[in-house]
Amino acid sequence: ETGVTQSPTHLIKTRGQQVTLRCSSQSGHNTVSWYQQALGQGPQFIFQYYREEENGRGNFPPRFSGLQFPNYSSELNVNALELDDSALYLCASSWEGRANEKLFFGSGTQLSVL
């Protein structure tokens, strides 16, 4: 157990809908990163939040957005869902978001878009 919790664990949506995924970081961690993992692929970086500010973004469209709250928990919002958004969404926290720090992953949210 890493201490990083995600909710919900599973979610089914239809194309065009909007979804919000939630993550609570491990105690003492102020950095949260979100990754998308399609079936049979490695995780792909969506974005990172450090002390409530976006601190890096991967190659994802603007309909993927996020927030980090003062307690360092975080949300990932996806608008106008597409079938290809079906994937495991992983949240990871770390101490200060430095490049050589390990990531502590949550158990993920499995999103299915029909």
Added chain:
Amino acid sequence: QKEVEQNSGPLSVPEGAIASLNCTYSDRVSQSFFWYRQYSGKSPELIMSIYSNGDKEDGRFTAQLNKASQYVSLLIRDSQPSDSATYLCAVNDNYGQNFVFGPGTRLSVLP
């Protein structure tokens, strides 16, 4: 476009053998290298990190890094059936935590 490549496998080895997992990366400025293990339906967990050329050993695991060849590997000695999982190679530069993951190699250790 930064890329990390791994043989997708499956790599099958008998119990007690050495499993060798390989990873190459495209970005020469990469400085931090990680191996994660992911069991089916679970999230990735860190096994090893390596930052300097050479070997780094931790129990049955040895990570090897060759920055000139842009190559990193993971050796698992005395493989056990519980080592059966997908192994993800992750690479990072010095500018935050935009880790680039490879597609993973599926390892199967046969009893």
